[in-house]
Amino acid sequence: MVIAIRNLQEAGARKIVCMGILPLGCSPRVLSEWRDSPVDTFDKKGCVKEMNELIGKYNEVMGEEMVKLNAEFEDTQMIFCDVYKGMTEIIGNPTRYGFKESKSACCGVGWYNASAVGCVAMEIACRDVRRYVWWDLYNPTGVVNSLLADSAWRNQPFSTICHPSTVQDLLLT
Template sequence: MTMRRRLSACVLLLLVLAGQQAAAKKYAAIFNFGDSLVDAGNLVVDGIPEYLATAKLPYGMTYFGYPTGRCSDGRLVVDFIAQELGLPLLPPSKARNATFHHGANFAITGATALDTSYFVAKGLGKTVWNSGSLHTQIKWLQEMKPKICSSPEECRGLFRRSLFIVGEFGGNDYNSPLFAFRPLEEVHEFVGDVVNSIGEGIEKLIAEGAVELVVPGVLPIGCFPVYLSIFRKQPEMYGGKSGCIKDLNTLSWVHNVALQRKIVELRKKHADVRIMYADYYTPTIQFVLHAEKWGMLRQKPRACCGAAGVGVYNFNLTSKCGEPGAYACDDPSNHWSWDGIHLTEASYGHIARGWLYGPFADPPIVGNRNLE
């Protein structure tokens, strides 16, 4: 390569990096909604229930050094995104004496896309632990507006300059019938209602002024130790290379396809709004199949933090991470699964970068956007 070409390549790289940094600075705030994958502590604001293991060490050990209410050893996807965009970590929306001018995290463990009444009507009231559905979280945003804006017009202006992350939602909606051991065919019947509810939530946020929304799909649940321990299958039902339960992953895939179709519909309806699909499924499958590429141990799905139970998954329902008898692995960064239910900080970091710059978002968050 000639000196001129080298200089041109360097200049191009600098321009790209400068463009990314400039784009990142345009977000005034982030407003995040979701469940335990992105809960930054809303469930523990009013105190830590004795039964809640996720609010005890070793949760939080890697980054914070203490439990924060996050269901991981450290930061979550939304934390990495905030830091990369030059914003502070989002305070839980229920936090007292917090300021929310740079955004808020409304996510709470147990959240669903559908309201509790939906599950009660289907006889599933005992298997849904719903602390705040998507639509409830949007009400929390609406109730917060007087704290962050002096007028509705000011709020709309702030929201137009903000990033909204809507989910993921759906995981707990499907857990309700799955953990009630309803037939998988019946669980598939929930998909349309779940995706429609997410679509309705997106439209509510657009009506509030949102023009930049990230909408994540669900994880490949058949790869997670909690499901592998509970739903034991015949050998042919497991992926030969992955060790994951194929029909559970199919459920996740069907949801994600339906969600992407819903996003296409909403893009056509709201041409001035940028809606980004964010992928949890593909990177997690890559962690399982190509662990070495991500600096992780190549092994069958196995929790970093847990206790011996059914199979080789290091997951035990009677001794979960944070409970007596459970221990964390020496190095969570070389595991993708933290507690058999949620991911490690290392995994979330890889996913966040994939959402920001590609290839795990369509389109990536950092790019041509509608912000002025």
């Protein structure tokens, strides 16, 4: 990512937003694949600890690298948005955000609607997608993406996902 961001800057980009990685250890596909693992494999939210720890570390290091890049390229404004934080808040408190289901996919087949096949036809999709955190094997629903986008834009409902500023502030400067 650092190389890609350097390439963008060298190509003339002066405002760059870098998104972190979602908590894939909570995704329906991963939960399906790890379902027979020992209990201590999972965290308090029911997600695969090891995977999310690696993703969390990646996001942390990427945020630190963005700070260094901002200092190096004074004529370029860059922000890092750690959507992992917002997603883990939703997964840990689904009803607070209007969700009923935070483990299974809305569209798919098998364990967690993600072990046999993903979303290959709308006929296998859930009836009320607004109640689900995950759309398919690894992707959040549009409702979740809207919450994350609103937070990246203006720090609501999750503050400090993006730093050193919001996307809105980046565009206004």
